[in-house]
Amino acid sequence: MRFVRKLMIGLAALAAVPLMAQGPAVAPPAKKVAAPAPPAVKTAAAPVALDRADLEAWLDGYLPYALERARIPGAVVVVVKDGQVVLEKGYGFADVAKRAPVLPETTLFRPGSVSKLFTWTAVMQQVEAGKLDLDKDVNAYLDFKIPPYQGKPITLRNIMTHTAGFQESVRYLISSDPKAVMTLKKQMPLALPDRVFAPGTTPAYSNYATALAGYIVERVSGEDFDSYIEKHIFTPLGMAHSSFRQPLPAALVPHMSKGYPNVTQKAEPFEIVIPAPAGSLSASGADMGKFMIAHLNDGAGLLKPETTAMMHNYKAPGVGPLNSMALGFYEQWVNGHRAIAHGGDTVWFHSYLWLVPDADIGVYISMNSPGQAGDAGAVRSALFHKFADRYLPGTEKPGTVDAKTAAAHAQLMVGHYVSSRGSFTNFFSLFGLLGQAQIGLTEDGKISLPALDGLGAGARDWVEVAPFVWRDTGTGERLAAEVKDGRVTRWSLDAGSPFMVFEPAPAGTNAAWLNPALVFALGIVLLAALAWPVRALVRRSFKADFALEGKARRAYRLSRLFAWLVLGALAGWIGLIMAFSADIGSIGGPLDWLIHLLRILTPLATIGLLITAVWHLGQSIKGKRRWTMKLGAVLLVLAALPLVWVTLAFHLYGFNMVY
Known part of the structure; x- marks a missing residue:
């Protein structure tokens, strides 16, 4: 049930007011692209120098204990800066039974949805080549038709910002059976889910839409998706220990880490991610470091600087001041720095990649188990925030809201909510009922979200810092709500706001x-x-x-x-x-x-x-x-x-x- 709960609440909603599409912010060719202004005033403190010796000592003090506590067998961490690898290191075991260690140069992990960044890069390569238009009806590139919704088609910009309006699709997602693999040509019309939101209005994460983008790349390039990625991304970057192919090529099989429920249980079979462009990548930590360096270096080897700027700097509409989508990446503000990032979860592997363009830093972690009680999420969240506090510190200057107003606003938030990432027109909507998010109040009258607390490293303490904007004092993450006529119409929080919002559960299904x-x-x-x-x-x-x-x-x-x-x-x-x-x-x-x-x-x-x-x-x-x-x-x-x-x-x- 843990996987179902995360799938449905996230770890499902309509916007109160439709959000208009926003054009890309294109920076001129430059060594480093400009980032949008930060959401709050920050005063930087003196950071610790980011060098191998200090970083390794810090990670060695944090990660082994965190993995052991969470009962996660192994992990790989890669940190890059200024075009160089600061540290790439494996922790624990890739194969517990054989006591085989994680080798960052060669051991393959499954980055899950971090794979999408490769698909989005491929899309932008085809935009650059003049074969794709981000704002054109995608039916122009397909051999089957996606019906309009409320008279509107979807575009690649909608797809890359998770606003195509598709409901969750689960049937053709992950399997342990190698026979589940199917071509994109077969899968895309077969697995077409209903659209439940008007395009461009509501962030709603979609694996299907990403696979659709991969199919479009396949059609306009004339190459099958796996071959395209190998030729146009892996080979230019020298990523010799990476593959989207399923099952893995024979030469890479000996290097594949096992996946585990936790360290005390036996290894599970290799997972087949059926919508392959959405998450089928297997890659070593070292190869992921090369990918991060390329994107931080204005797309060197992959994209032109102006195309990279278009991809990184785009800011889709969102909920209030919260993080929103770039093109394919999503924002994760921390200590006044704008990171662009993507997380990834298969059943057994749990990963995250962050790029901080203004500091020229990239961080990647992947673990081969969800751990005890799904603690992999907390481990990676803590890694990001503690890393930023050490090497990218900032002094938060949050605003304040008077106690009476804060109490009234908190009371207004109390209730049950549904996530925009969910199913609405089929029997899987039942899981939405079982996993409705609930906001309550703590003893001192602050808002509380028990179902989402497990996604962070520590207890949440939500303090209202602006009208209907709350800040967690432990991580600095924000939660914000849109309110109309004295009623909450939708809300989200920084960790999920780029691709998921919540709206009040309808009376009949509350x-x-x-x-x-x-x-x-x-x-x-x-x-x-x-x-x-x-x-x-x-x-x-x-x-x-x-x-x-x-x-x-x-x-x-x-x-x-x-x-x-x-x-x-x-x-x-x-x-x-x-x-x-x-x-x-x-x-x-x-x-x-x-x-x-x-x-x-x-x-x-x-x-x-x-x-x-x-x-x-x-x-x-x-x-x-x-x-x-x-x-x-x-x-x-x-x-x-x-x-x-x-x-x-x-x-x-x-x-x-x-x-």
Whole structure:
């Protein structure tokens, strides 16, 4: 369930006011491109000199303990500055059973979505070549059609800023089965998800959209995607230990790190990332260092300086002062420095890459396990912030909001919210109900986000520093909300604001009432189902007759039969969630039979329960039965209502297999 929770809340929302597309900020060719102004005034303190000796000592003091504490077997870290590698170092094991160490020059890790930076670089190469236009309808480059949404097409600029409007797509995502690999030509029309937001309005992360960009590169270049990346990125940079190919080329297989649930468990199979341009890269730390140096050096070997500036300096609209998307990279402001970055997570590998152009610094970390309780996220977050505090320090001068206003604003934020990165038109929307983000209040009246606390290294302390802008005193990360007519319309926080926003959960699907209603409903259904055979046994023991006859008896028995069918459907959904949580690939084909069965059984069971429960209630009233039987019948009708509502509202029916 941890992976599902992160997938759905992130680790899902509409903007209150549509955001207009913003043109690229193109800097002239120069040694270093200019960055946008920082969001807050910073006063730099004297940094520690970033040299190999100090950096290695600092990392050696932090990372081994952090990995051991998190039960992560191994990691690789690379830091570059001024066009040179400051340090590239492996920690722990690439293969625990063989006690094989992580070798930064040759050991391959899976950077996950950091792979997208290579896809975006390829797109910009084709823009530079005049074969692609960032603001043209992408249908001009495709051999199938993506329907318009609200009359508007999508563009590559939408795709590169995660504002194409696609809902989450999970079916063709990750698998442990090598047979899951398919060509982009086959996958793109097959896996096309619904669009749920108007293009350019709402950040909503999309692996499908990135794979679509890779397919477009494939079509306009005339080269298959894997070959294109090898020829136009790997070879120019000398990245000899990198590949997007799946399974890996034979020569690289001996260098591949194993992936683990944690250090105490056995290694897992090589993951197949089905939308390959979105995350299939395998690369050594040293090779990732070469990629960082190229981008920091105005794209040297990959792009012209003006194209690199266009890519790095673009700033998409976002939520208030929070981080937003560049073209493909996303902002991560820290201590007054604008980093452009990308994170990446497969099931077993967890990575992050940061570039700080104004300091000519790049940092990359990849780990071969999520660790205990998903602690890899906290490890990399702490690495970034502590690194910045040591080598890129700044003195924060946050503003203040008076206590009365702060308390009122915090109270206004309380509630349940859905993430724009989610599913909305298929049965996977059920996971959104299970993972709704909730904002509450601490004892001293500050906002609290328990579900997101695990993504940071320490406890969060959100202090309002400007109207509807909060700052975490530990990391400096901000949370901001947009408010209209005294109501919160959407909010986000720095770590996710470039690609994900949250809006208030609609009344009809708000977990605040719906989850308790479901608990009540399922409790009543369980009691009704169990009481049926128990009462039969009691009557048999005492040789008593059943008081109901004719239609009344049929109504009673059918209502209990459908109660058991509801419990059967519930067991099926729980089984599906458990299977998906254990192996995300299982939902991409092996469990199709169960998905089809559940989407037939669930509406049959819930609607059948409601009809028969109402019939049973009518017969109880007509037959003037005891008040206890009437009460039981009423409760069963009340239990059936939220079950039917969830079935319909969360699309637990139908036969569409795109989800």
